[in-house]
Amino acid sequence: MPIHYNFTKLKDSIESNASSAVKKTGEFIEISKLNLDISCEEKKIDVLYAKIGKKIYAQYMKDRFVNNNFIKYCKEIDEIKYKISSIEKKILKVQNKKICPLCGNELTKNAVYCEHCGFKQKTRKKS
Ligand SMILES: [Zn+2]
Structure with a gap:
């Protein structure tokens, strides 16, 4: 096998690896961008979930009754609100x-x- 042939083969191999690395980097960037798009869309869903939750809690505050599946969570929110008001009272006391x-x-x-x-x-x- 002539030396020249081996060098050509080596050169081709390096170029092919380099272009494959460039391709992989491009792929990585594209996938990162697409994953970011997914994250943005998922955040929109979270905002909507929170809106649903607030509406259910508002209904619970108004009627003291909501679907059984939600009562537990509404009562947890009540407890957290009570905790927050206790902390606010402590702040007033300090001030x-x-x-x-x-x-x-x-x-x-x-x-x-x-x-x-x-x-x-x-x-x-x-x-
Ligand atoms: Zn007053």
Whole structure:
């Protein structure tokens, strides 16, 4: 076998591997883009699922009744909301503030009247 033939074969082989690598890179980029498209579409579905969930929870809040399959989840949301409100109360305590029971505005803890609606606040006597 002539040396020249081997070099030609080697050169062809390198070129073929290189073009196959380029092809693989192109494929990889194309697939990555398509997977990204799938992720975008899946996010849209998640948003719609969340909308369905919010509608069901709103119905549960209104009627205190929904399909049995959803009650468990609605009650879990109730518990989480309760937890959040406890945490919010802790934040107010740290800030030395309270919420006016009539209008819901934040007041300093020692306020006797609400500065927004004028509602007389319950004052706790110091013991
Ligand atoms: Zn008020």
